[in-house]
Amino acid sequence: MSKPFVADKHFKNEDFTQNPLARAVYEECVFEGCQFQNGFLDNQNFVDCTFRECDLSNTNVAYTLWNNVFFESCKLVGVAFDKSDPALMTIQFDKCNLTLAVFYGLTLHKTDFSGSNLSQADFTHTDLTEANFTDCNLDNTVFENTNLSKVNLSKAFNFNINPEVNTLKKARFSKEELIGLLKKHDIVIE
Structure with a gap:
């Protein structure tokens, strides 16, 4: 079953801790001020996306694909990137925890x-x-x-x-x- 495709969407100040982000392929999306901590971002595909001032602490990212993803001023405490999909993994961080x-x-x-x-x-x-x-x-x-x-x-x-x-x-x-x-x-x- 293929994942839905979401492109060019701006998610701002959304709380995904109780209702996880839908599993999909996210391309050229921006996540700003969003809350993911202790939640699930597993089995997602992020391509050319930006996370700005988001909290992803202790988030499950198993099998997630990160292709050209930029994290700016994000909190990523305890994130196990080694559980993510290593194929095409290109990530950048600026002033992140x-x-x-x-x-x-x-x-x-x-x-x-x-x-x-x-x-x-x-x-x-x-x-x-x-x-x-x-x-x-x-x-x-x-x-x-x-x-x-x-x-x-x-x-x-x-x-x-x-x-x-x-x-x-x-x-x-x-x-x-x-x-x-x-x-x-x-x-x-x-």
């Missing part, structure tokens, strides 16, 4: 996380080649067996990245934050 978000095993080339809070997020086995973490809080964020080649970590802060278990070829860092590569050695720099 991604605390405890899970990106395990995904390929997220050139993904922009600018200005986002990624505290305790999980990037284990994730390919982040050429991703942008400018001005991101990476406190207790997990990077393990992660490809960080050509990643921009300039102005990122609170990170703890072990160069021995991650690929960091041509990654960019600010001088002030290089201590984040040495934390595992428990050394003192004065």
Whole structure:
């Protein structure tokens, strides 16, 4: 059974916590100020969509397709993006709260996380080649067996990245934050 098609629709200040968004293919839609927290966005298709100032905390996104989706100033606490459909996944974030978000095993080339809070997020086995973490809080964020080649970590802060278990070829860092590569050695720099 094919999903209904919804295009060019603007959803503003809608509450989808009690009545979930209908399963459909959403193309070039804007979701602004909408509430999805603790709800279900599973098995959806979002193509060329924007989520602005929405709360998607702890929302189930299993098998959801995110193709060219932009999140701006959204709350995405605990969202398990690794359960989404990895095919065609292209997502961008600007000033979002991604605390405890899970990106395990995904390929997220050139993904922009600018200005986002990624505290305790999980990037284990994730390919982040050429991703942008400018001005991101990476406190207790997990990077393990992660490809960080050509990643921009300039102005990122609170990170703890072990160069021995991650690929960091041509990654960019600010001088002030290089201590984040040495934390595992428990050394003192004065």
